[in-house]
Amino acid sequence: MQPWSEIEAELGTELPGDYKQLCQAFGVGEFSREVSVLCADETRVLDLPRWWRVLLKSDSSDGSFAPYRIHLPGTTGGLIPWGGARSDDWFFWQVTDGTVDEWPVLAMQVDVQEWSRYEMTATEFLHRILTDRTFRPHSVARSAFGPFFEPV
Template identity: 85%
Template sequence: MGGPSSPCHRSSGAGRRAALGTELPGDYKQLCQAFGVGEFSQELSVLCADETRVQDLLRTWRYLLESDDSSDGPFAPYRIHEPGTTGGLIPWGGSRSGDWFFWQVTDGAVDAWPVLAMQVDSQEWNRGRHGRSEGCRPTMTRERGPQ
């Protein structure tokens, strides 16, 4: 079973840019348009860009930013992204086991931001070897049957 087919880009890109102080990687929109929002293969959930939904990217980012109050906080050695800065993390998804997936905001091109995953049970960080949608497609399409 694949994810829901509802689109996740309901809020305006301008509103997200204003809140975050940056664009989001282009493949995020492509991923959401292709697969919609929700949980995929009971493994991966992609945060949408629709503040009327519980699993909203901006709502989640704001909550994590409020929770990240020190250098040894829950995301150490990283911090949640603050507008106007680099090096911080923007959440884009999670796993059923509670792991988090983030982009790390850098000075480089938005589409080249590294993807980091935090394993909640071990508090270990892993850096992705390829772009987010490229790495997620096998999970999202694994159980998709005929449409």
Template identity: 45%
Template sequence: MWVQRVIELTGWEPLGISVDWAAIEGELGVPLPADYKELYEAFGGGVFSDSLYFLGRDESLAFDFLTQWRVSLSVDHDSELGGVSAVEPYAIYAPGGKGLVPWGSTEWADEYFWLIDAERPGEYPVLARADDVGAWHRYDMSTSEFLYRVLADADFQPFGVARYALSPTFEPSSGNDE
């Protein structure tokens, strides 16, 4: 329902990307949210409303979900950085553990993650923070509902981009030429 609302809001024609979910979820060690998979297959990676960066499939890697997760995990576990996580008080999810997996951000340094616990597959609360160092906000809603509210609900504070009167559009990354 929410994926369809995002599609209708943006006027997007779904790409129908074929995805090897077994390989992606095998690397992560957990299943991903079903609605995120629908968004990924419909949109790939790219930019909503000229400001919200959505991680999906992207051959150029800038918007590639797995690439960005691997980079975040590598940086989060780099011992030369002194053991401080960029997502304190959390950590980036490592297979079999509990932590954050990035799926989106904005040009204003807002960041969107799922809190994933390998021992509780199927639970995907959205954790978001504004300005890269702001307080964490937890949303017990689907990825697509959160995305829709950010794009369409001007009162969805502090993350709603609709308050800036941005057109609800989607621009695919250069690597999504289907």
């Protein structure tokens, strides 16, 4: 069971429903040995609140996340991390004034400091990167066996 009320209280915002269902269904682990989703994680390895706090402490206006910033409770426009890939891509929501289920996904290719914005849910984005080889630059769809999940 994920402690959503505690996590959302710390972040100062609700989290998208599809993401919470994904964490409830799968828990902590890795998809296709490539992509991890941050949930509540007792081991702290893939723990969303922990990663958010770490990124928030290291954020600056001209830092790694420019032109964006990490989410501050009570504000809009900031980023909340929800996943990443072994290729050093990071996945975020951008907190907007709209409903949480309509927050865009922002994906960052760390090695080239390039951002992509997607008007889709985290689960749709995850599905696309796991199954659609043409969904560049973030696709990890290379396996002939299709996507799979391994708990951590």
